[in-house]
Structures are given as C-alpha cells and as structure tokens.
Amino acid sequence: MLDIQLLRSDLEGVAKRLADRGFTLDVEAFQALEFRRKTIQTETQELQARRNQLSKQIGQAKAKGEDATALMAQVTAQADQLKALERQLHEVQARLDDMLLVIPNVPHASVPAGKSAEDNPEVRRVGTPRQFGFAVKDHVDIGAGLGMLDFDAASKISGARFMLLKGPLARLHRAIAQFMLDIHTGEHGYTEIYAPYLVNAASMTGTGQLPKFEEDLFAVPRSDGEKFYLIPTAEVPVTNIVRDEIIAGDKLPLKFVCHTPCFRSEAGSYGKDTRGMIRQHQFDKVELVQITHPSRSYELLEELTGHAETILKKLDLPYRTVTLCTGDMGFSAAKTYDIEVWLPGQNAYREISSCSNFEAFQARRMQARFRNEKGKTELVHTLNGSGLAVGRTLVAIMENYQNADGSVTVPEALRPYMGGTNAIAPR
C-alpha cells in the first residue's frame, strides 16, 4: 500500500511513475473521493467536538444537581445528522482503502523503464553452459528414462500440473532443500522457520496477494464461513511474523529462511510451460525473508540476491541475473532481481529465483514497525527472495548433469545429503 500522504502531495508524480509499470491510476476518482472524505470528515469532527463538549457540561451540571435537559436537547437535535455523517465517513474511508489496496508499488528510481521481460537488463552472467557430446534431453525425458518422474500417476491422483517423484530422484529433491537450508542458516546467518501452510485473509492482504489476486490462490472453506488460503510462497507466513509488531531497532535486520510447499492455481497461464515440472500447482521452495531498517534495504537486497546466487555457485549451475524493468515487476515490489538458471533442455535461461525489496509497501499494510533512533515508531522495509525454488533446481541439476547413458551425476555439494551417492542411474 502506498502512503496516502504521498498521493495527496504528489498525485501526478505518482501517477506518472505507476504509468511506467503499466498501471493507470484513476486520478479523478481519487481526487473526488479525497474531496468527499475531507468535507465529510471535517464536518463530522466538528459535530463530534460539539457533542463531547456538551456531554461534559451535562456531566458537570448533573454533578452540581442542576437541570441539564436543555443541554441534552441540543445534543439530541444533532444526533441524527452526526450518525448519518459518521456512516458516510466510514463508507468513504472504506472506499479509499479499497482503492489504495489495489494500487501497485512505485518502482525505485534505479529500476530501468521497460514494457516486458525482453526489456530486463542483464546484471551479470556466471558460469559457462556445458558442451554436451551427445543429444541433450530435457528433464521430462531424463526423469522418464530413470523411471523416477511420473506425471501419469500424479494426474491420476490429482490432475494436471502435479508431479510425483520416486526413489533417488525424490531423495535428491529432499537433499536440495536440506542443502539450501543448511547454507542459509550456517553461512548466511538466517534463522530457520517452520510456518503454517494455511493462512488467513489478513496475512494474504499484508503481503499483497489479496485483494487483487485471489484467483491465483487456492482456498479451503472454514466452518465459520471464512476461508484459509494455501500459501503461494513462504513469503506470506514468514513476512507476517512481524505484522502488528513493533521491533526494537537494534534487532534489525531480521533474517528468516523457510522451506515450504507453495500452492498456485496458475490461473491465466493455460498453455504455458505445460511440459514438465516448471509450472506446477504445488512445488517446494526455500524462501529468504529480511525485515530491515529503511536506510539499509537496498544494500541488503544486493546481499540477499547474493545469498540466492551462492546456492547456484555451489551447485556449479550456470546462471544470469537480470533486473526486472518497470513493466515486468510484481505488484508489491519496488525493485526485483530475477536469477535465471541455464536449462540445456530448453536452451535458455529460466527463472529460478526472484529477489525483491518491497520498501514499506507490505509493512504499511501489515503495520510492521520498529523503534528508530529517536524512539519513534517507523515502518520497516521488507525483502524476500527464493533461495531457491526446489523443483526448478532439480530440473536444472537433471539437465545440466545428465550423461549420455541416461544417468544424472549428483553435484558434489549434494553428495553428503545423498548418502555419498555419485550418480542416479536408470533402474
């Protein structure tokens, strides 16, 4: 959520910056609502002040044993009008809130302008794609050849966009997550979190998934008529740890790492990535979250992105990092780096991590604050990034470490997690 003060003071400027990311801010509608709010609020508060004053006098009069009926009549006379105004004010403020909740974040000044993914500048490229002396297969064929990746069973059990792993490949999937958690906790100073996979609407609103993107989420009904939402990323439960909290300034930054399954309906992505495990309704991810002092959030975004990249370096997977341009950024982000891993089966770099600084956008929705140097409360900045998507890391390993005989070499860093196994071979 943007600061309403910013909209009041620089509406045209905000509209212009939002236009860069393809969002049209309805300036007239905002101004009209603001004008109404101002008028009604002023009038309401005047009547409230009058009521409070008269009520006080009534109290004093009664204490002295005097007759207060005249004063009471005065309050009664304006009661209906006040009630009507309070109701209107309530309604206008709710509408203003609704409007604010669906306005995306303003891109940071360092974000390059652009319309789509094609305009994302590359920041760096690390590692060299391997030369294969044989015809490379994609992970679907490799998995089928191994007899350890079964989409038929998954579609029988659940439907499209699910997968089932077996044997050593399932273990490799588990090993990847364990490895990532160990690196981030042991070398990067993150605290491991285990969090709920079902969350309430307030949490989803806090991080920005609601109210605008409900169709992207899975939900389960509750007996009380409300619903639980399945988390689309650990960002949601983990960032909401600090919702409605005031954190001591010297505790910042908070650094959390959390491995969870992620559930996405993938509405509107029909036909995209239908082959393989690139785009699933359920996938695992190790997520990094930082809660920071506003003055350090951009510095820490670089650091966090580096933490995610470390995993790829340790796995010896070639990748590149791009800055998302204004037109390609997510709703809540002020700046995002995508890390893309090389997939020989697709002959392309594909997203495996997305690292963002949300500035105070989520913090304002969540009322997540800290006590600053002056002892005043101030909104924190929130950051997060995948460190990394587990399923896509598995894909990358299968494709980059494939051998001519259909086996897959286990990257050295993962062997301790695989009981010392060097390779996964067809059985």
Add this chain to the structure above:
RNA sequence: GGAGAGAUGGCCGAGUGGUCGAAGGCGCUCCCCUGCUAAGGGAGUAUAGGCUCAAAAGGCUUAUCGAGGGUUCGAAUCCCUCUCUCUCCGCCA
C-alpha cells in the same frame, strides 16, 4: 467436542456510566544529588488522522482500552455478535 476464565499503553497492572488517553509500577529519555559502584530526588514518555500554518514550531480537533455492532446526552465500564488466549474434561498424530 464439552465447561470455565480472560483480552487495557513498550511491558506489568488498576479502573463497572461523567472532567479517563486512562491510577500505580517497570522500562526508557533528560536533569539534579552523590568522588567509584549501589542508592536517592525531579521532569518527561502511546498511536493514527483531520483542520490551521508558505514550511517548521505551534494551535484547535477526532478516533483508538481484542474486532464489529448496539443502548445512552455521554461507554474501557452496560448489551449483542465474532476473533484470539489460557485452564480443566474428552478425543487425537
């Protein structure tokens, strides 16, 4: 699933219809005293808004005692609904 208790400021805790944004304590900040330490004395210390002001300072004002609704001239206090927490019983990985 059944029965009961509770939710107040950064924290603890008082407050059952009137001048209560809220006693007291702790914590924190500043000052004083004391030749270290410890102790003592004083002052201050919630948040979010609105209007005003060129801006800042300031001034006026509203809301907030788990959430929402209601009663009342007036609600932390009374009524209703909901949420959450705790205790006991039952069930359970």
